[in-house]
Amino acid sequence: MTALSDRPTTHAPAVGSDVRRIDGPAKVRGRAPYAYEHELDSSPAFVAIVQSPVARGRVVSIDASAAEALPGVLAVLTHENAPRLGEVVEEIRVLQSATVQYAGEPVAAVVAETSEVARDAIGRVVVRYDSEAPDVVLSVDRDDLYAPEQLMAGFETDSVIGDVDAALAAAPVAVDVTYATPVQHNQPIEMHATVARWDGDVLRMWDANQGPHNLVPVLTSAFGITEDQLHVVSPYVGGAFGSKAFTHVHQLLAGMAARVTGRTVKLELTRQQMSSLVGHRTPTIQRLRLGAEADGTLTAISHEVVEHTSRNAEFAEQTATATRLLYAAPARRTTHRLARLDVPAPTIMRAPGETPGVYALESAMDELAVALGMDPVELRVHNEPARDPERDVPWSSRNLVACLRQGAERFGWAGRDPRPRVREVGRRLVGTGVAASTYPTRRRPSQCRIEAVPGKATVVSIDASDIGTGAWTALTQIAADALGVAMAEVDLRIGDSRLPKASGAGGSTGTTSWGPAIQAAAQALRERVHAEHGGQLPAGGVVVTGSSGPGEEVERFSMHAFGAHFAEVRVDRDTGEVRVPRMTSVFAAGRIVNATTARSQFLGGMTMGLSMALHEESVLDAVHGHFANHDLAEYHVATNADVGEMDISWLDEVDEHVNPLGAKGIGEIGIVGAAAAIGNAYWHATGRRVRDLPITPEAFFRGE
């Protein structure tokens, strides 16, 4: 076994190749089991949820008798009879009191022999409410906006350097513009689903999530069980984008329903229920003020954010944190203020913070370039900071300028006429735009176990999660190289809470967290075999564990991936329809483990950014407080016909500081800035600056 000798491996490295997904053949036939598809032979019962139409109030009475009388109904759970949950955060204390805090909050759950009977029965549960008018409208004029103690991920709420107002007042050229982004929903195509069963005092769940260990502390506390009494299995997950990161009410309802009925239960949220029960991206209102010298040198940056959170949770999205590092300027300020509204709790959605925040900053930079009469690529290059401008530490690596240059070259940016609304092809007005992208490089503590037995595939176990990222494949590649064997000789096990604890999939931290843990375990195996077995794997095999996590690099360096987006937009001057025939994006994201799946990640992010720019908006009904367009017919996501040519490339970036793998994470960088590039191209095409997303056809005919 070459892995354990000092001789160089005879295998070509798997990392860096473009090997196809190892789970692909099963997925294309529909044979990879997602959450709902487990325990097919268990004669399961089915759970359906009764939701409150009231956004603020309390349940006065529940009459479940008609539902209970329906043949096939096993139980109706309400706050009056549901099992009491242990300590869990307010936003998921489901069926524990009569209080209603958002439209769509579960007030009862039916368990029945079939899904048809369960859904029939929920319509027969009669619930009476006392209600008040909900407060759901976000505005900058509210007198109850407040500064949270800190933002998500531990960021400071505000940052202030220098006298920003004086610098803005003194700036020869300045812009003062306000952007708004709407509520958006994650909308993974696999609806959130949980299969649950109690085997004695052990709770088993087959669940759609972004890492089984994410659920462990919540479920053990909620049900008063130990970690040994919980088993969460999630080998395949049908997309997530943040909505499956945290424990939501349906997982608790499934556990309760299984306990009450003693059955295996299946709970699949409906698409409509996902609008209120699994979170959303908070809406933002962002005021950007930029001051510059006539040559384009930024003298002041101010980015003030107002966004919402819910009555039952504080979700403080870190919207302006990218503004703290993207460009140099001596005077700088970022602030975040929240309004607590009668809405469901927001959650993370692909690049929470950076996605709405960089949209606003990069749109404002384009407006500044116009005010300066300067090329927007050159404006960005001109304000490139040598060090992190707020933390005053060096970059681990920063190649934004190279991304801009290479992107401009590939896109054909040179010679661009900066004037708006001067190009037409038939009925269509044509424009081009650019925007930068950035996303933090982080990792989280993770552990891995390796079991090596002569003549068998090496078992590599880690509770990682593949939500479509390609983790099954990328981690097998990393393990193969770390062990010095072919990929076929690696037996990877992920997506199971009984595997060694690892961080969840999210925040572009999967590969950067799990890869180094696998490498550490492989190194431990090598050392053990050398020290205790003379370099020869013993017949009985060896089991080792390894772990890895963030270290001093976090303090010493500012670590981020960067990218540049270029987009062409065509706007029909008769209908206002907006098309994006082509995008070019270039990324600097450290080491790329798998060229094929990485390209798909970038592509998916860019396309979701296009979708954000042109299609996505969840409309909160101001009177009733519910999301009015709560399905895929009315909440529009990009379809195949919305996407044109996508030109994707990346730099061969080597960053030895970020982690032993040298990877920066690629799940989010593709979406950040993409909507700004499209919005900027829309201005270039039409001369109209649309500052509230999405840019729908009617925007073209709106008064300025």
Place this chain on the structure above:
Amino acid sequence: MDTQITLRVDGADRPLTVDTRTSLLDAMRERLGATSAKKGCDHGQCGACTVLLDGRRVNSCLVLAVTAQGQEVTTSDGLAVDGQPHALHEAFVDHDAYQCGYCTPGQITSAAGVVAEARAGWPSAVTEDLVGDQVDLTDDEIRERMSGNLCRCAAYANIVPAVAEYATEQGVRA
């Protein structure tokens, strides 16, 4: 009301008892253990449940199981013959035309339907020649015809070349 029916799914006769309200999709997923077709919305909006019904693509969440008797239901799994992957299976893997894989079986059955429709000369909203015997499945035709299948991972730009490869093999793409 329950009733006894027989569905023919992927070449096998499957007798079962269903509530008359049961959709073809739920009959497969909840009663037959045939989970290749996926549920993404249950309202005919996402296309994840697409199957071929006597060779034509349908959203199986919008078909009542009791009406599907006597027809051939084909899922993506059923496109495989003797355990061998279908050309579309291979094209989707080669082009990485998916990420999470959840919408993928629906994309693939839909693509099989698209090729059959093009061969039969069915025009789409972007077809120039409305009376031709056969439609040339250009990239724009594929984009238009595959737009009933949502992919939130947004593999669209990879799905188009995967379908194009199969369309070329099948002689419906110049």
